[in-house]
Amino acid sequence: MALQVVTAVTGAAWEAALVGALDRADHGVTVVRRCVDASDLLATAATGTAHAALLSADLHRLDVDTVTRLAAAGVAVVGLADPADARATERLHALGVATVLPADATPTEVAEALRRAVAGPVVAGHGVADPRAALPAAGGPHPQATERRPPRGRVVAVWGPTGAPGRTTVAVGIADEAARLGVPTLLVDADVYGGVVAQVLGLLDESPGLAGAARQAAAGALDEAALKRLAWSVRPQLSVLTGLARADRWPELRPPAVAAVLEEARRSADLVVVDCAFNVEEDEELSFDTAAPRRNGATVTVLESADDVLCVTGADPVGLQRTIRALGQLRDLLPDVEPAVVVNQVRPGPVPGDARREIGEAIERFAGRSVLSFLPADRAATDAALASGRTLAEVAPGSPLRAGLRTLAAALAQVPEPAPGRRGLRRRRAG
Incomplete structure (x- = not known):
């Protein structure tokens, strides 16, 4: 069964070519919807039709709560950032997106990253109330935790x-x-x-x-x-x-x-x-x-x-x-x-x-x-x-x-x- 993916990549000239390449059968990925903003992305995730989301740092209304609610819906997240924009990668990591690829990554690399993200655990945390929150949480650190300069306080x-x-x-x-x-x-x-x-x-x-x-x-x-x-x-x-x-x-x-x-x-x-x-x-x-x-x-x-x-x-x-x-x-x-x-x-x-x-x-x-x-x-x-x-x-x-x-x-x-x-x-x- 093909991996069902939603995309939320706005204002990028390479988005259409990437979606067309991912839809090819040999990648094992099917793009079920191309979302225009974070609200559209969350509404799609709530339907249960997607296993993973591919998004960019400039997505309108993207924030930490969006990433947390995607996790609560069981949707893994992979980010794409312009290689020339270092701040975009940093922002995605700060929002809790663990896997961020350069926008010029090949469709094969993107598809593999999506499969790895789906295979890993998805933890919702304490951000939203969800019936699954009553179940025992998966052990280990949050899968979207990122490495930063060690704090001292x-x-x-x-x-x-x-x-x-x-x-x-x-x-x-x-x-x-x-x-x-x-x-x-x-x-x-x-x-x-x-x-x-x-x-x-x-x-x-x-x-x-x-x-x-x-x-x-x-x-x-x-x-x-x-x-x-x-x-x-x-x-x-x-x-x-x-x-x-x-x-x-x-x-x-x-x-x-x-x-x-x-x-x-x-x-x-x-x-x-x-x-x-x-x-x-x-x-x-x-x-x-x-x-x-x-x-x-x-x-x-x-x-x-x-x-x-x-x-x-x-x-x-x-x-x-x-x-x-x-x-x-x-x-x-x-x-x-x-x-x-x-x-x-x-x-x-x-x-x-x-x-x-x-x-x-x-x-x-x-x-x-x-x-x-x-x-x-x-x-x-x-x-x-x-x-x-x-x-x-x-x-x-x-x-x-x-x-x-x-x-x-x-x-x-x-x-x-x-x-x-x-x-x-x-x-x-x-x-």
């Missing part, structure tokens, strides 16, 4: 259950303290339900921020320079990618694009701190019989990509119960992720007796995890910081909460913590 995901346990306070505090220790740091607001990092720091939340970076990543145009332009420079060692101005804009943060932003962020900062949403449910495949965006896919992508995951819990019975349940849900969804527990807002009253000991024993017993850090409650300091749009280090440098966050930041950034009363250590930026 570490990604720390700050996550936790619903109920305002203080995720943003912890994320902002860690990023600020790491920057004061001389570590080039990028703070990213990836909360798809109600990110407030911009407001906490007194920044303009209507700026493009993470959404702008995700759009550029989806188009294969994000690089270190573009990321720096989109990020607020709060101080010489601290930059911020603001979050969504409105929660209903969550479809702008597609998981493949978020993953690409984090990969680029590793190249621009030694420490990347990401404030995540609480929800990790993946029930869209139960609600839709067609491909649909995943609202929680961005959070799951961050947790999968992170080097360290901090689970922030409140220091009261309700918060602890929510945390234990959330940790169990996370373990079922991402068994390879090992979160570290940070108990925030520790104070006398909600837990009788020695609060630290009781909380530590409860988390060890019911969640099987030890506590990495206990952060004391300091309402006066956090209120002062919120009121002025500044950090704890600026409004309450002697706060015990600030001291706990500084210790935690030093451990995550893998730098020594300065002695009390000394200025932060300077760290030379690698690269």
